[in-house]
Amino acid sequence: MIRIDPKWVEGLQSSRSREELYLYLQKAIELEHSTIPPYLTAYYSLKPGLNDGIGNLLRSIVIEEMLHMTIAANILVSIGGAPSINGPGFVPRYPGPLPMGIGGKDFVVPIAAFSLPLVKGTFMVIEEPEEPIPVGTLRAQPPHYRTIGEFYDALKEKLRGLDPSAFGHVDRQVVGAFSKDQNFPIKCADTACQAIDIIVRQGEGSAVDPFEAPGEPAHYYRFGEICYGSKLIRGQDGGFLYGGAPIAFVSDGVFPMKENPTADQFPRGTFGRLLSDNFTEGYRNLLNALHLAFNGEPERISAALGLMYQLRLLAQRLMGTPLEADALPTAGPVYTAE
Amino acid sequence: MSYLDWPRLHFKGRFQADTSTVNNDVRHYKSDAFEPQFQAMMVGHGQGQGQAQRTNGYWNPEGSGAWRLVHCRITSAVLASKTITSARADPVVGMRIAGSDDRVAGKLVDLDPQQQAVSQIWGLRVALEDDRNVRLFDGHYDVGTFSNLWKRQQIPANFDQTLAAAFQSQVNHVQWSEDLSHSEALSALRAACNDGPLSICFNTFGFDREPSAPDYTTGVVAGTIGPATPAEPKHFVLGRQLVAPLRDGNPTAPLHGVYSFTCVVHAGARVLSADMGNCLPILHADGTLQDVGELSLAVAKRHDVAAGDRVGGRELAMIGTIPYQRPLWYERTAGVIDLPYGHDGWLSENIGGHPVLLVRAAPADTYDVLVRETADGLYVRADSHVCRLNPGQAAEVTLYGTRFGTPHGMALSLSADNSLIGGAGTGATLNPERWPVPDVGVPASALSYPATLELGPDGKGKLELSASESGPGCPRGYLDGQVYGVGYRIQNTPSNYIENPWNFVSCLLWDAWAVPDEPTWYRDIGPILSQYGNLYPIMSRHLVDLGDYDSVVKHRQSLIFCFELPVSDPNSMPVSRDLSDNKRQGILRWLKNVGPDGLPAKGTPEDRPKASAPSHTLAGAAGVSPQARPQERPPDPGGMLDYLNEVLKQQRGRLTKGGDES
Structure with missing residues (x-):
């Protein structure tokens, strides 16, 4: 992720106490969450059975964003903070900017059905590394602003500066919801920094390798695979190119969802409104479940997982429901905590 | 104490019952004969349109099973000394009765396609919320079964469900807001509950099954909440x-x-x-x-x-x-x-x-x-009257006898009563009928219970219902287990005594099934999961295709999660709560035992079990070609009303034949 309002990195760098870090970790949680509704919507908008290749990539990215949110929240819990996940303002207003000025203040993220321009113009901007490794014809832009990488670097430095006794509260952390090597308890500065490395690596890759794990490109490059219709591979010359197995995109295989749906997309008292409200309520319940999970009741994560299944069903039912009878476009999910 | 005591709160609003309807017809459980159109919306629905063509998957084939309270508000509070109908007098009036705010909605679950008249709500939360979404109380609804189902709506329109029923249960583990001082009614209710459960009864009617209607999948709910004590029956009032x-x-x-x-x-x-x-x-x-x-x-x-x-x-x-x-x-x-x-x-x-x-x-x-x-004021009722039993398992049902409302000792007779269960499930369905409808309640020997039961002077008695170790033995062939009705009657009632026809116990007995040491997809697990895949297309279309090995193994972790949840959890799979313990164990063993390739065992197609037919079928229901059916349309094709009419018709047939339920 590139372009972050410098005040967040600078503020973090000048913080002096454990308590001052709470704000920045809370912001990290909000940031990691803020990409989930747009990514999730794009994923939901793929009709079942069509575009499975793209669907699998989107799904893998969404799951990792949830992991990143979990990591940030666990670190905050570990140093004695209380994540706030269901408060007003936690869910950004879509279409709108992401938290911490990600991508610049004019960068607007919509809630929209999957499209190649959405991936290229929005998702790849969100995930762009500090210095993207040239792939095929892609060229990196020289960075001249603060980056999210710097933010996490600064966070690591500050966490390392804390007294070891500042870490703990393992029984209040959410552990085991993802694979063990990625979702482990934050017991000390080392485990916190390892976890942050996962966030950065999965999101951006390293400075020399776009793969965060064998066969697993970082988010930016996974979105690149979707845009260029091929898996990322290492070429014979040692460079990288989108020249592997094809990733087909069937344009008919996307629900024709109207961009940026709002609560009043259907009039009150209609079945469509009920579906729409059911989704919004389900998402709010998800945030409530997560809030409880990170505030002393980690077992609540199971209810959150259950809600994820229900949300997919509700979203796809909405996306299959025309806003006006026998016409396009269809409705879509509305994310709000209020 | 119950909701008929004081203080009590009345509420009204709507409910949503997003039930799946593919499983309404028992014949849709026959996986080897399942046709894709059984997952499609019915064609030509609606009353009096005269153009019905196919029942297909009926009125909501993509139903999720969710049951929700929608826009329900407190309309009045009744204390021993006064009735409050305005928020000015007590802010509780106008507050919202809401469901869960941190997990999925409750689920509406039929016991079986051949017993759809004891539907239950599982995993519902009931809470009282003010305008700022502050919860004044919040608790867990104990599984409630509807009762007193009757044709309440006199003028049918569109595709309304004209039957209505009431759900009575308790709300347990009630968390109260610390400060209730602003509401006299809530303070009084909490005091009356004394940290015990709440009693709740709600009436449901006016349910709309017309897919093009604004009220589709919803109906009206009006109910009452009052104090309860753990010692009294949960599902009816003494x-x-x-x-x-x-x-x-x-x-x-x-x-x-x-x-x-x-x-x-x-x-x-x-x-x-x-x-x-x-x-x-x-x-x-x-x-x-x-x-x-x-x-x-x-x-x-x-x-x-x-x-x-x-x-x-x-x-x-x-x-x-x-x-x-x-x-x-x-x-x-x-x-x-x-x-x-x-x-x-x-x-x-x-x-x-x-x-x-x-x-x-x-x-x-x-x-x-x-x-x-009732004559001489005599009455008896089983509190919970729905059981699901694994082979060798027993259930205890508490019966309460009363005379003019007071606990009363009495002698009861118990016997098979299958008069309101059985049939195809959808009545005179418009789908072609090419395969037999299993009979219910057979073999009778698989379920045992005493022929008589003495209720003590406190009016109470425990009825033990035991499933045999060997289970019913797959009498229905293409679906698991068997349903049984167990009637209980007061001995020596006056000649003018009228019974409540819904007062019987419904039992689903699962078949014996040995958990294989090394289950495989083709031989053991595929047949179970693909049936669910057929019956709940919403799963297969949007989450995981339960009939497809690759799809199932791809979602292995999610399935382990859902199959391991307690059945009381609203996310528990299957949503229908009709899976025996052994089959659940087999599915989990299969999902968790991965081979060197990291995947559960597939086996070979040759291992597929042969389809089996029911050992007892309803005479006259099998092999009837659509052409041979009467031309006139039933009043509610595929509906509960028609289903009950069909069950009654069959029952009369059984009686005139002198009974063939052995």
Whole structure:
């Protein structure tokens, strides 16, 4: 992720106490969450059975964003903070900017059905590394602003500066919801920094390798695979190119969802409104479940997982429901905590 | 104590029942004959359109099973001394009755396609919320089963479900807000509960099954919440039971237009409280109460008064009239009414031993008796009356006997009663009928229980129902287990005694199934999961194709998560709660035992078990070609009403044949 309002990195760098870090970790949680509704919507908008290749990539990215949110929240819990996940303002207003000025203040993220321009113009901007490794014809832009990488670097430095006794509260952390090597308890500065490395690596890759794990490109490059219709591979010359197995995109295989749906997309008292409200309520319940999970009741994560299944069903039912009878476009999910 | 005590809250709003309807027809369980169109929306639905072509997957094939309270608000609070109907008088009025705010919605679950008349709500939360979404109380709804199902809506429109029913249960583990001081009613309710559960009863009607209608998948709900004690029955009120006589033995058709209901006599306060929330007929889906004349509750001075009689005023002690035609009456009371009777000395002395009647005013100081209390005030009911049993497992059902509402020792007879279960599930379905409908309740030997049961002086008795170690032995062939109805009757009741037809225990017995050491997809797990895949297309279309090995193994972790949840969890799989313990264990073992390739064992297609046929089928239901069916359309094709008509028809057939249920 590139372009972050410098005040967040600078503020973090000048913080002096454990308590001052709470704000920045809370912001990290909000940031990691803020990409989930747009990514999730794009994923939901793929009709079942069509575009499975793209669907699998989107799904893998969404799951990792949830992991990143979990990591940030666990670190905050570990140093004695209380994540706030269901408060007003936690869910950004879509279409709108992401938290911490990600991508610049004019960068607007919509809630929209999957499209190649959405991936290229929005998702790849969100995930762009500090210095993207040239792939095929892609060229990196020289960075001249603060980056999210710097933010996490600064966070690591500050966490390392804390007294070891500042870490703990393992029984209040959410552990085991993802694979063990990625979702482990934050017991000390080392485990916190390892976890942050996962966030950065999965999101951006390293400075020399776009793969965060064998066969697993970082988010930016996974979105690149979707845009260029091929898996990322290492070429014979040692460079990288989108020249592997094809990733087909069937344009008919996307629900024709109207961009940026709002609560009043259907009039009150209609079945469509009920579906729409059911989704919004389900998402709010998800945030409530997560809030409880990170505030002393980690077992609540199971209810959150259950809600994820229900949300997919509700979203796809909405996306299959025309806003006006026998016409396009269809409705879509509305994310709000209020 | 129950919701018929004080203080109580009344609420009204809507509910959503997003039930899946592919599983409404038992024949859709026959996986080797399943056709894709059984997952499609029915064609030509709606009453009186005369163009029905196919039932297909009926009116909501993509239903998720979710059951939700929608826009429900408190309409009044009733304390012993006063009734509050405005938020100015008490802020509880207007507050929202809501469901869960941190997990998925509850689920509506049929026991079986051949017993759809005891649907249950699982995993529901019930909470009271103010305008700022602060929860004043929040608790867990104990699985509730609907009862007293009847044809309440008199004028059908579109594709309304004209049947109505009531759900009574308790809300447990109630968390109260620390500060209730601003609401007298809530403070009083909490004090009355004394950290115990809440009693809740709600009436459901006007359910809309028309996919193009704004109210699709929703209906009206009106209910009452009051204090409860753990010691009392959860699913009915120990009180005065008025049981309606039936037209032609049809349990959905009260002979005199008003259905069965319950009253409680509060002797100390000299008040009779009646719950008429589910017994008065409505005209339309919106719940407009039909004008059936001037109704009153009264007590008969003679014991031999019968429903249908016209009696003189002097033979009755009038308790009070039911102002059911008054605007907002139902909205504000959910049909619960308190009638003081202390003004009448005879009543004060005799109400405990004479039958309560619902009467309609007739000319010249006479009254028509519409419904009366059971003869001699005798009544017995099983509290929880739905059981699911694995082979070798036993269930204990508590029965409560009363006489004029007071606990009463009595002797009961128990016997098979399959009169309201069985059939195809959708009645005279419009789908082609090419395969047999299994008979129910056979073999009788798989379920044992005593032939008699003595209820003690406290009116209570425990009925133990035991499934044999070997289980029913796959009598239905293409679906697991068997359903049984167990009737319980008071011995030596007076000759004019009328039973509530819904008072029987419904049991689903699962077949024995040995958990394989190394289950494989083709041989063991595929046949189980693909049946669910057929019946719940919403899963297969949007989450995981349960009939496809690759899809299932891709979602291995999610499936382990859902199959391991306790059945009380709303996310538990399967949503239908119809999976035996051993099959669940087998599925989990298979999902968790991965081979060197990291995947559960697939086996080979040759291992597929052969399809088996039911060992007992309903004569006349099998092999009937669509052409041979009567041309006229049933009144509610594929619907509950039609299903019940069909069950009754078969039952009469059985009786005329002298019974073939061995």
